[in-house]
Amino acid sequence: MGDVGEPVKQNGEPGEKSKGWATPLGIGGSRLVVAAGPCMLESLDLGLRVADTMSVECGRRGFGYIFKASFDKANRTSARSERGPGLEVGLEWLSRIKSETGIPVLTDIHEPSQAAPVSDVADMIQIPAFLCRQTDLLIAAARTGRPLNVKKAQFMAPEDMSGVLEKCRDAGASGVVLCERGTSFGYHRLVVDFRSIILMRALGAPVMFDATHSVQLPGGLGASSGGDRRFVLPLVRAALAIGVDSIFLETHPNPSEAKSDGPNMVPLDKIGRLLDDMKELDCLTRSRIGFAGMDWPDEG
Numbered sequence: 001m002g003d004v005g006e007p008v009k010q011n012g013e014p015g016e017k018s019k020g021w022a023t024p025l026g027i028g029g030s031r032l033v034v035a036a037g038p039c040m041l042e043s044l045d046l047g048l049r050v051a052d053t054m055s056v057e058c059g060r061r062g063f064g065y066i067f068k069a070s071f072d073k074a075n076r077t078s079a080r081s082e083r084g085p086g087l088e089v090g091l092e093w094l095s096r097i098k099s100e101t102g103i104p105v106l107t108d109i110h111e112p113s114q115a116a117p118v119s120d121v122a123d124m125i126q127i128p129a130f131l132c133r134q135t136d137l138l139i140a141a142a143r144t145g146r147p148l149n150v151k152k153a154q155f156m157a158p159e160d161m162s163g164v165l166e167k168c169r170d171a172g173a174s175g176v177v178l179c180e181r182g183t184s185f186g187y188h189r190l191v192v193d194f195r196s197i198i199l200m201r202a203l204g205a206p207v208m209f210d211a212t213h214s215v216q217l218p219g220g221l222g223a224s225s226g227g228d229r230r231f232v233l234p235l236v237r238a239a240l241a242i243g244v245d246s247i248f249l250e251t252h253p254n255p256s257e258a259k260s261d262g263p264n265m266v267p268l269d270k271i272g273r274l275l276d277d278m279k280e281l282d283c284l285t286r287s288r289i290g291f292a293g294m295d296w297p298d299e300g
Contacts, residue, residue: 021204021206022147022174024124024148024175024176025064025123025124027064027175027177027206027208027246028205028206028245028246029245030286031062031063031064032063032244032247032286033063033064033066033245033247034058034066034247034248034278035065035068035106035149035208035246036067036249036250036271037050037051037054037067037069037250038050038250038251039069039070039073039258040069040070040083040084040258040260041070041093042258042259044096044097046253047067047093047097048096048100048101049253050253051067051103052101053268054067054251055067055101055103057271057275058275061275061276061279062279063279066106066123067097067098067101067104068106068248068250069094069105070084070090070107070260071085071086071087071089071090071093071094071107072085072087072110074110075110075128075130082259087118091117091118091120094107094121094122098121098123104124105123105124106123106124106125106149107121108125108127108128109125109126109137109141110131110137112136112141113140115137115140115141116144118144119145119146123147124146124147124148124177125141125144125146125147125148125149126148126149127148127149127151128151129152129154129179129181129213130153130154132151132152132153132156132161132164133153133156133164135167138150138164138167138168138171139171141173142168142169142173143172145172147173147176147177148173148175148176149179149208150165151179151181151210152178152179152181152196158193158195158196158199159199159203161178161200164178165178165203165204165205177205177206177208178207179208179209179210179248180192180197180208180209180210180239181210181213181214181248182214182215182216187219188217188226189217189218190215190216190218192214192235194238194239194242197209197239197242197243197292198292198294199294201291206246207244207245207246208248209239209244209247209248210248211235211236211247211248211249212227212229212232212248212249212261212264212265213248213250213261213264214235215229215230215232215235216263216264217263226263227262227263227265228263228264229255229263229264229265232264232274236274236277236278237277237281240285241281242285243286243290243292247278249266249271250264251266251267251268251271252267252268
């Protein structure tokens with residue numbers, strides 16, 4: 001479940017985990033990894049289409065790729081909103097996507113009882129932001145042996161993720177990625193404090209930046225959440241200039257018809273332009289200036 005490698009350098013010096021750290025599915029290794037897919041598993045055909053397209057586009061630019069989609073959106077604003085195909089059908093679709101494309105898959109769980117069956121299919125398990133402090137959920141996910149992607153809650157300080165990381169590691173997690181997805185700024189608004197990327201990476205874990213949920217307007221449409229995809233590209237540019245191990249994106253062929261999170265998803269036919277910008281900035285950061293750290297680089 002991922003190798004062990006040296007972190008990308010910060011300000012020209014090795015990262016704080018000088019003895020190496022886990023790089024689940026390559027995240028935290030020598031190249032950028034993109035986790036992307038539709039917000040919800042709407043159909044098998046949609047999942048296959050997005051997975052195939054993203055795999056080709058990421059491959060052209062030398063990025064690693066993980067397919068991401070949810071089988072159950074258990075935290076929708078309204079009880080009347082669609083939630084997805086459910087555990088049994090959703091895992092069947094994810095298994096088909098994985099076997100037919102050869103792409104690793106990532107999906108989220110909301111209850112400890114889901115951890116074991118999901119681990120039979122998913123290559124990585126995601127913990128939603130709202131649930132990242134739930135000890136029983138973290139332990140159940142960690143004990144599966146699958147690496148974890150844990151999203152930082154919108155109400156948490158980045159340094160407070162140290163306790164989350166400790167819970168996962170104490171329970172035997174094979175690798176943990178911490179994910180920044182925006183911070184609550186009053187009602188219906190998120191902002192991104194980019195210091196979070198640096199602070200969470202200093203805890204000794206690779207960091208993923210969720211660019212599409214960061215532009216979400218939680219509950220902003222009354223019965224559902226809104227969003228503003230116009231800011232996805234600027235936020236991605238900022239994250240990559242700082243230095244980040246992975247980018248999380250949700251994408252759909254027709255976001256206006258998506259059953260969940262349409263306003264903040266990237267249209268699938270626009271993904272190439274976004275990945276081109278990502279390639280330029282990621283190469284610059286990794287090859288020349290290094291990942292930003294909390295110390296000033298040595299002069300001379």
